[in-house]
Amino acid sequence: MRAVVMHAPGDVRVEEVEPPTIVEPTDAIIRVTATCICGSDLWPYRGLERLRRPMRMGHEYVGIVEELGAEVRDLRVGDLVVGSFVASDNTCEICRAGFQSRCAHQVMMGSIGTQSDRARIPLADGTLVKVPGDPTPEQLRSLLAASDVLGTGWFAAVAAQAGPGRTVAVVGDGAVGLLAILAAERLGAERIIAMSRHPDRQALARRFGATDIVEERGDEGVARIRELTGGYGAHSTVEAVGTQESMLQAIGATRPGGHVGFVGVSHGVELDGHDLFFATVSLLGGPAPVRRFLPELIDLIMTDRIDPGVVFDLALPIEQAAEGYRAMDERRATKVLLTL
Amino acid sequence: MRAVVMHAPGDVRVEEVEPPTIVEPTDAIIRVTATCICGSDLWPYRGLERLRRPMRMGHEYVGIVEELGAEVRDLRVGDLVVGSFVASDNTCEICRAGFQSRCAHQVMMGSIGTQSDRARIPLADGTLVKVPGDPTPEQLRSLLAASDVLGTGWFAAVAAQAGPGRTVAVVGDGAVGLLAILAAERLGAERIIAMSRHPDRQALARRFGATDIVEERGDEGVARIRELTGGYGAHSTVEAVGTQESMLQAIGATRPGGHVGFVGVSHGVELDGHDLFFATVSLLGGPAPVRRFLPELIDLIMTDRIDPGVVFDLALPIEQAAEGYRAMDERRATKVLLTL
Numbered sequence: 001m002r003a004v005v006m007h008a009p010g011d012v013r014v015e016e017v018e019p020p021t022i023v024e025p026t027d028a029i030i031r032v033t034a035t036c037i038c039g040s041d042l043w044p045y046r047g048l049e050r051l052r053r054p055m056r057m058g059h060e061y062v063g064i065v066e067e068l069g070a071e072v073r074d075l076r077v078g079d080l081v082v083g084s085f086v087a088s089d090n091t092c093e094i095c096r097a098g099f100q101s102r103c104a105h106q107v108m109m110g111s112i113g114t115q116s117d118r119a120r121i122p123l124a125d126g127t128l129v130k131v132p133g134d135p136t137p138e139q140l141r142s143l144l145a146a147s148d149v150l151g152t153g154w155f156a157a158v159a160a161q162a163g164p165g166r167t168v169a170v171v172g173d174g175a176v177g178l179l180a181i182l183a184a185e186r187l188g189a190e191r192i193i194a195m196s197r198h199p200d201r202q203a204l205a206r207r208f209g210a211t212d213i214v215e216e217r218g219d220e221g222v223a224r225i226r227e228l229t230g231g232y233g234a235h236s237t238v239e240a241v242g243t244q245e246s247m248l249q250a251i252g253a254t255r256p257g258g259h260v261g262f263v264g265v266s267h268g269v270e271l272d273g274h275d276l277f278f279a280t281v282s283l284l285g286g287p288a289p290v291r292r293f294l295p296e297l298i299d300l301i302m303t304d305r306i307d308p309g310v311v312f313d314l315a316l317p318i319e320q321a322a323e324g325y326r327a328m329d330e331r332r333a334t335k336v337l338l339t340l
Numbered sequence: 341m342r343a344v345v346m347h348a349p350g351d352v353r354v355e356e357v358e359p360p361t362i363v364e365p366t367d368a369i370i371r372v373t374a375t376c377i378c379g380s381d382l383w384p385y386r387g388l389e390r391l392r393r394p395m396r397m398g399h400e401y402v403g404i405v406e407e408l409g410a411e412v413r414d415l416r417v418g419d420l421v422v423g424s425f426v427a428s429d430n431t432c433e434i435c436r437a438g439f440q441s442r443c444a445h446q447v448m449m450g451s452i453g454t455q456s457d458r459a460r461i462p463l464a465d466g467t468l469v470k471v472p473g474d475p476t477p478e479q480l481r482s483l484l485a486a487s488d489v490l491g492t493g494w495f496a497a498v499a500a501q502a503g504p505g506r507t508v509a510v511v512g513d514g515a516v517g518l519l520a521i522l523a524a525e526r527l528g529a530e531r532i533i534a535m536s537r538h539p540d541r542q543a544l545a546r547r548f549g550a551t552d553i554v555e556e557r558g559d560e561g562v563a564r565i566r567e568l569t570g571g572y573g574a575h576s577t578v579e580a581v582g583t584q585e586s587m588l589q590a591i592g593a594t595r596p597g598g599h600v601g602f603v604g605v606s607h608g609v610e611l612d613g614h615d616l617f618f619a620t621v622s623l624l625g626g627p628a629p630v631r632r633f634l635p636e637l638i639d640l641i642m643t644d645r646i647d648p649g650v651v652f653d654l655a656l657p658i659e660q661a662a663e664g665y666r667a668m669d670e671r672r673a674t675k676v677l678l679t680l
Contacts, residue, residue, distance in 0.1 A: 093572055094596050102596030102620050104571070159622075231444070232433055247613060256434050256442030256626070262617070269613025273587060273606030280442050280626030282499075286596070286617050 003116035004057040004321045004338075009047035010329075012057070012322045020112075020120035025071035028124035030063030030081060034144045035115050036312065037324050037336045038085075039174050040265050045325055048267060056113025057321075059085035060147040062140060063119065065128075074125045080135070081128040082143050082298060083121055084151060084290035085109045090126030100126075100291035115321060117340055129294045133302055141309030141337060142301040145179065149335065150297055150308040151290025152263050153179030153240070157187055158293075159261030159284040160236035164188040169225050170210075171250045172240030173201040175311040175335040176263060178208055180238040182308055185209025186300070189236070193228060195221055195249070201334065204310065218245055222252035233258060239285070240264050247271070256280040263288055312337040343456035344397040344661045344678075349387035350669075352397070352662045360452075360460035365411035368464035370403030370421060374484045375455050376652065377664050377676045378425075379514050380605050385665055388607060396453025397661075399425035400487040402480060403459065405468075414465045420475070421468040422638060423461055424630035425449045425488050430466030440466075440631035455661060457680055469634045473642060481649030481677060482641040485519065489675065490637055490648040491630025492603050493519030493580070497527055498633075499601030499624040500576035504528040509565050510550075511590045512580030513541040515651040515675040516603060518548055520578040522648055525549025526640070529576070533568060535561055535589070541674065544650065558585055562592035573598060579625070580604050587611070596620040603628055652677040 003017045020029055035058050043049040065079045075081065088095050088103035095103050107122040121127055131143060142150070153176045162168045162184040170177050170184070173196035184192050185208060193212040194205035202213050216224045226233055233255035239246055242264025250260050251271075262285030276283070300306045314333035316324045317340075324336035343357040360369055375398050383389040405419045415421065428435050428443030435443050447462040461467055475483060482490070493516045502508045502524040510517050510524070513536035524532050525548060533552040534545035542553050556564045566573055573595035579586055582604025590600050591611075602625030616623070640646045654673035656664050657680075664676035 093570070097597045099597035099620060230433070242613075244613075257437045257439035257629075266613030266617045269616075271611040271613060271616070273582075273584075273609025273611060276609075276611070276623075277602070277606045277626050280439060280624075282622060282624040283616075284620075284622040286620030289597075 001117035002318055003113060004318065005054050006044060006051060006057050007054045008051060009045060012045070012325045014319050014321050017116070019118050022067060022069045023120065024122060025069040026123050026125065027069040028065055028072055028075060028121045028128065029067040029118055030061070030121055031066050031118055032061050032063045032114060032116060032340055034062045034140060034340070035338050036060050036144055037328055037338065038148060039176065041325070042329055043265070043267065045329060056116070058113050058115030059109040060144060061114040061119060062143045062147065066118065068124065072124045075128060075130065080131040082131060082147055082294060083127045083129065084294065085148050086287060087122040087127040088291055089123045090291060095126065098292045099289045101287040101289040115318065115338060127291065129298060131298055131302065135302065138307065138309055139301055141312055142307055143298065144337065145308040145311060146294060146297040146301060148290060149175040149311060150179045151293050152176050152288040154183040154293050154297065155288035155290065156180045156238040156240060156261035156263040157183035159259065160238050161259040162187045162189045162236045165190050166235040167191040167193065167229055168236040168238065169193045169195065169234035169253045170238045170240065171195050171246050171253070172264060173198060173205065174240060177238065177240035178204050178311055179308050180240055181205050181210050182208040182306060186306065193225060193234065218249060221249050225253040229255070235259070242266050242269070244269050251276070251279050251281060254279070254281045259284070261285060311335045315339055341457035342658055343453060344658065345394050346384060346391060346397050347394045348391060349385060352385070352665045354659050354661050357456070359458050362407060362409045363460065364462060365409040366463050366465065367409040368405055368412055368415060368461045368468065369407040369458055370401070370461055371406050371458055372401050372403045372454060372456060372680055374402045374480055375678050375680070376400050376484055377668055377678065378488060379516065381665070382669055383605065383607065385669060396456070398453050398455030399449035400484060401454040401459060402483045402487065406458065408464065412464045415468060415470065420471040422471060422483050422487055422634060423467045423469065424491060424634065426627060427462040427467040428631055429463045430631060435466065438632045439629045441627040441629040455658065455678060467631065469638060471638055471642065475642065478647065478649055479641055481652055482647055483638065484677065485648040485651060486634060486637040486641060488630060489515040489651060490519045491633050492516050492628040494523040494633050494637065495628035495630065496520045496578040496580060496601035496603040497523035499599065500578050501599040502527045502529045502576045505530055506575040507531040507533065507569055508576040508578065509533045509535065509574035509593045510578045510580065511535050511586050511593070512604060513538060513545065514580060517578065517580035518544050518651055519648050520580055521545050521550050522548040522646060526646065533565060533574065558589060561589050565593040569595070575599070582606050582609070584609050591616070591619050591621060594621045598622070599624070601625060651675045655679060
């Protein structure tokens with residue numbers, strides 16, 4: 001079968017590999033219906049994360065169950081399913097508290113690779129959520145977004161406690177940041193400030209519910225947010241980049257007693273304890289427990305109440321994966337869908 | 341009047357100074373009934389915080405109103421009052437959200453100094469809470485604890501979301517850590533693990549509600565907490581020291597999805613963003629909004645449901661303040677009360 005493999009920074013190839021087989025009795029094998037390239041795939045692509053060996057890529061997926069391990073109980077062959085980028089048992093204490101991305105038995109799907117025709121999904125009963133009905137192409141695209149970027153943006157908005165009466169600031173205008181805006185709007189936020197300099201992303205931000213756009217960054221961006229919030233800062237801030245600048249911008253933009261949800265995978269971030277102490281904000285971040293939100297997100301998508309799939313502004317057959325990586329690296333595309 | 345002045349590390353003197361006067365129409369002047377030495381006073385005493393000039397000391401106080409500015413409405417001369425170490429208007433958006441320690445018009449009482457016969461209290465209506473009735477000596481001691489260490493420990497336990505069904509770990513066995521145990525117990529925590537190596541402090545921890553004692557520190561301490569919690573870590577962890585080691589110990593001891601309340605004033609703490617990301621814990625800390633909790637704490641004290649004043653294990657007349665500082669520095673005393 002075909003699979004995307006990264007050999008070195010900037011060197012992405014589509015290769016023939018052995019198809020996956022059931023390893024554990026709790027596994028499922030799915031035929032991947034749609035997959036995509038993640039902003040986090042760009043870290044190794046840009047040489048900012050070390051590649052020790054050629055690496056299978058991809059951790060987002062919608063697929064159809066083809067084979068089930070002997071202990072899988074809740075799924076049937078032929079089911080259309082969505083899962084998150086972390087396989088989780090959904091039964092341990094951590095999962096039950098809603099933090100499935102840190103399940104006691106977690107398996108990172110990135111270590112398996114879903115930019116491929118088929119994928120093995122560990123802990124299938126805990127990981128996969130069945131999609132009811134027969135999605136339209138637009139719904140299918142949105143279900144794929146739910147697998148990571150929507151679920152991650154949603155978690156960020158929840159972690160930042162976006163809700164009625166709250167002003168939410170969003171740092172980062174990639175797919176996750178944009179979908180955090182959609183989430184904040186659905187969660188009832190009063191005002192949503194998108195920090196973005198790109199006209200097309202600003203347009204998408206407004207479509208998803210942003211009420212204000214701030215183009216300034218760093219200290220100037222923080223000053224502008226304070227100006228827009230009576231000098232206090234935002235109640236809720238989403239950080240969806242992962243750099244030192246974006247993290248300090250997010251914390252600085254938040255009022256004392258406010259909440260920061262940070263989901264950009266931290267690269268080189270160092271937080272000064274003294275500054276954090278006197279910021280007096282709540283900080284919650286990490287790999288998003290997308291599984292917590294999947295049933296609700298699938299329902300919102302299948303009833304056409306949200307359309308997160310519009311973040312995909314380029315669709316390519318998997319053979320052209322290399323061009324997809326280039327397009328995202330050069331910011332010609334926000335999010336690239338790969339068809340199979 | 342008499343006031344404690346720090347001239348240099350290790351050099352604390354009691355001097356005659358000018359008594360305070362009303363500066364703003366929202367001020368009150370109180371005659372200090374009881375004051376004390378704070379763990380945070382030891383940072384400059386030990387040379388770990390720079391002293392630019394001789395500094396008036398103290399930010400904890402119980403007192404009697406002697407004089408009121410023209411705009412103070414809710415207090416009367418003769419009222420017995422408690423306030424926190426931050427004067428706050430209690431009306432701005434930040435105060436109303438319960439973060440009075442970061443009030444838009446905050447004044448740090450440490451910049452005024454309450455280890456003295458009298459003190460000026462800015463924003464008196466917002467800052468001071470009247471004590472009903474006539475406290476016993478034990479209650480008076482406890483009211484003084486409410487001014488900072490109890491209120492700070494209480495905030496730490498609330499920030500760590502201590503409550504029913506939760507296992508709470510407390511890093512730090514100073515007065516704040518010990519009173520965070522008392523708070524966790526009152527908030528209904530199921531299990532409270534005190535991290536302490538000192539037999540007398542362990543005894544006080546148990547008196548306040550600790551169910552387990554862990555003597556190990558650092559990675560060993562973290563391993564022990566995990567062992568005691570089914571491998572998961574505590575739901576709620578209080579950090580009440582402020583060093584790199586204690587902060588990492590607190591974060592490491594907390595399960596994914598858990599909460600860390602940190603109230604030790606950070607000295608030299610640097611948090612790695614990547615580690616924090618993958619810890620996936622909520623972090624909330626800072627100068628405690630003691631004012632939020634004062635009415636409830638005063639009620640608990642005046643009805644003898646809590647006795648936080650037992651953390652004072654040494655009481656000295658203010659003339660012997662230097663000996664009080666020495667006793668705390670050498671850990672011969674947990675918390676020193678100064679009588680006037």
